[in-house]
Each structure stands twice: as C-alpha cells, then as structure tokens.
Amino acid sequence: MTDELRDWDITSGVGITALAVAAARAVDTTREDGLVRDPYAADFVAAAGAPVPMPVDAAALTTEDHMWDLMSTFMGVRSRFFDEYFAEAAEYGVRQAVILAAGLDCRAFRLDWPAGSTVFEVDQPRVLEFKDRVLAERNARPGARRRVVAVDLRDDWAAALLAEGFDARQPTAWLAEGLLPYLPDDAAIRMLDIIHELSAPGSTVALEHMANPRAMLDDPLVLRTVDEFGFDLSSLFAGGPEKNPAEYLSTLGWAIGDSSSGELAARYGKEFDDELADLFADNGRYVTARLL
Ligand SMILES: C[S@@+](CC[C@H](N)C(=O)[O-])C[C@H]1O[C@@H](n2cnc3c(N)ncnc32)[C@H](O)[C@@H]1O
Numbered sequence: 001m002t003d004e005l006r007d008w009d010i011t012s013g014v015g016i017t018a019l020a021v022a023a024a025r026a027v028d029t030t031r032e033d034g035l036v037r038d039p040y041a042a043d044f045v046a047a048a049g050a051p052v053p054m055p056v057d058a059a060a061l062t063t064e065d066h067m068w069d070l071m072s073t074f075m076g077v078r079s080r081f082f083d084e085y086f087a088e089a090a091e092y093g094v095r096q097a098v099i100l101a102a103g104l105d106c107r108a109f110r111l112d113w114p115a116g117s118t119v120f121e122v123d124q125p126r127v128l129e130f131k132d133r134v135l136a137e138r139n140a141r142p143g144a145r146r147r148v149v150a151v152d153l154r155d156d157w158a159a160a161l162l163a164e165g166f167d168a169r170q171p172t173a174w175l176a177e178g179l180l181p182y183l184p185d186d187a188a189i190r191m192l193d194i195i196h197e198l199s200a201p202g203s204t205v206a207l208e209h210m211a212n213p214r215a216m217l218d219d220p221l222v223l224r225t226v227d228e229f230g231f232d233l234s235s236l237f238a239g240g241p242e243k244n245p246a247e248y249l250s251t252l253g254w255a256i257g258d259s260s261s262g263e264l265a266a267r268y269g270k271e272f273d274d275e276l277a278d279l280f281a282d283n284g285r286y287v288t289a290r291l292l
Pocket residue numbers: 014015017018021022100101102103104105122123124127151152153154176177178179182183
C-alpha cells in the first residue's frame with residue numbers, strides 16, 4: 001500500500017476529497033436557493049492551497065466549471081438531507097452523534113444541538129488537525145460538546161471512540177456520508193458490525209451508498225473531474241461493501257428507509273439534469289435506519 005493510501009492530509013490521498021466536498025458546500029452556500037449554509041467551508045478551501053484551485057462562489061463559476069456546478073447542487077441536496085436527519089434524531093431524544101469520516105463537516109458548529117449533546121468526529125489525524133487549525137483561527141465555537149477521534153477507520157476505531165468518552169448505553173445518531181466507496185469490503189462490513197454492537201435501542205444510522213461505484217468511475221462525467229477537480233477518484237475508491245448495507249442492517253434488526261438522490265432533489269425543489277440523473281441512477285442512495 002502506498003503512503004497516500006495509508007494516511008493523508010487535506011490535499012493528498014482521500015483527504016483531498018474532503019476539501020472538494022467543502023468547496024461544493026461553499027459554492028452552494030452562496031446560492032440564494034442553496035440547500036446548505038456552511039460558513040466555514042470557504043475558509044478551508046482558502047487555507048488548504050489545493051494543487052488545482054477550487055471554487056467557493058457560485059457567481060464565479062464559468063463554463064469550465066461544469067462539474068463544480070453539478071456537484072455543488074448535488075452536495076447541497078446531500079447536506080440538507082443529513083442535516084435533517086440529525087434534527088430528527090434530536091427530536092427522538094438522541095443526544096449522541098458520531099460522524100464517521102467527518103472530513104471538514106462542520107455540523108457540530110452549524111446545526112442547532114439540544115443541550116447535553118455530544119458530537120464525535122472520526123477521521124484521519126492530519127485531516128482533523130487541519131480542520132481544527134482553521135476553525136481555531138476563525139474562533140469557531142461548537143454548539144455541542146465536540147470530541148475529535150483521530151483514527152483510521154480500517155483500524156480499531158471503536159476503541160478510539162470509546163476512549164474519547166462514547167457511551168454505548170445511550171442511543172446514538174451515526175452518519176457515514178461520502179465514505180463507503182473509500183473503504184475496502186472488510187472494513188465497510190466491520191464498520192456496520194461495530195455500529196450495531198455499539199448502538200443502544202433508539203439509535204439511528206444514515207449513510208450514502210453506491211450500488212455500483214466502478215460503473216460510476218467510468219462515466220464520462222466523472223472522468224471529467226480528474227482535470228476539473230485535480231484528483232483521480234478511481235485511484236482512491238477501494239470498492240465499499242459488496243453486500244447492500246441497507247439489507248445487511250435489516251438482517252441485524254434495523255428498520256430501513258432508502259431514497260435516491262434524485263428523489264431527495266425533487267423533495268427540495270431541485271431537479272437534476274439528465275447527466276446527473278443518469279450518473280446517480282444506481283448510485284447516490286441514501287439509507288437511514290433505526291434500531292427498534
Ligand atoms: C468525500 S470525503 C467526505 C467527508 C465528509 N463526510 C463530508 O461529507 O464532508 C471522505 C472522507 O473520508 C475520510 N476517510 C476515508 N477513508 C478513511 C479511513 N480509512 N479512515 C479515516 N477516514 C477516512 C477521508 O479522510 C475524508 O475526510
């Protein structure tokens with residue numbers, strides 16, 4: 001395994017995908033009808049110095065930035081859905097959240113958390129160091145108790161989470177957004193098993209699932225991202241779980257909800273153009289599950 005596949009910072013290996021997602025959130029934040037409001041996303045892009053410049057403003061996008069335009073719309077939909085997921089879990093009384101592969105996710109700072117909530121953010125050490133440095137420079141204050149868990153999700157991350165004070169007796173809202181295709185099958189299934197083992201009744205899981213990530217990588221639209229985004233997704237994807245994670249969780253006793261990104265876009269009054277709709281026909285599935 002090359003070094004960049006073992007560990008990475010915010011502009012190398014899988015780390016740069018977290019920066020690209022932040023850029024997409026920054027762009028959607030500037031749209032009047034955007035679906036996400038992330039006041040920190042543009043700061044991360046400015047501080048990182050990516051090898052290929054990334055946009056932060058919808059008004060500055062040109063025809064050369066076609067993929068950024070599409071992806072920022074897509075990320076707005078994805079972000080809104082998972083923002084609502086945490087709000088709903090809070091309504092059910094859940095006060096513990098774990099964001100797996102948190103990257104530059106700032107939900108601990110930008111969402112309204114009920115008093116007594118704790119948010120755990122799990123990701124690679126150098127990604128989280130960069131994030132904390134930028135947030136400290138901004139004097140950002142989380143709206144919940146925030147615990148950073150710097151660990152590789154292919155290693156013993158459960159032990160690291162417990163060491164940071166995770167309480168398996170309390171219900172938890174778990175999130176794996178933009179993660180599964182980067183994990184090999186064994187680590188992805190182990191992740192679902194650990195979530196199950198550490199979940200008290202009333203816990204919830206939300207995740208993004210790609211049924212066929214390999215097919216997506218060959219799509220002409222995704223091939224264009226290599227130049228526009230400045231990295232090659234195909235060298236970063238490890239395949240994700242071979243089993244359908246919704247079906248797997250269902251066999252463990254979780255009640256499942258499953259929507260496509262196109263359905264969510266329609267729910268939020270956005271329409272994906274044909275290119276995006278085709279790209280996500282088999283991919284871009286959003287699974288939520290609740291342990292009864
Ligand atoms: C596409 S980004 C998504 C980040 C965040 N969930 C979001 O949507 O903004 C993928 C993230 O997965 C993290 N990641 C991938 N494989 C990982 C692993 N084995 N251990 C820890 N983090 C990992 C990367 O560091 C990166 O932050």
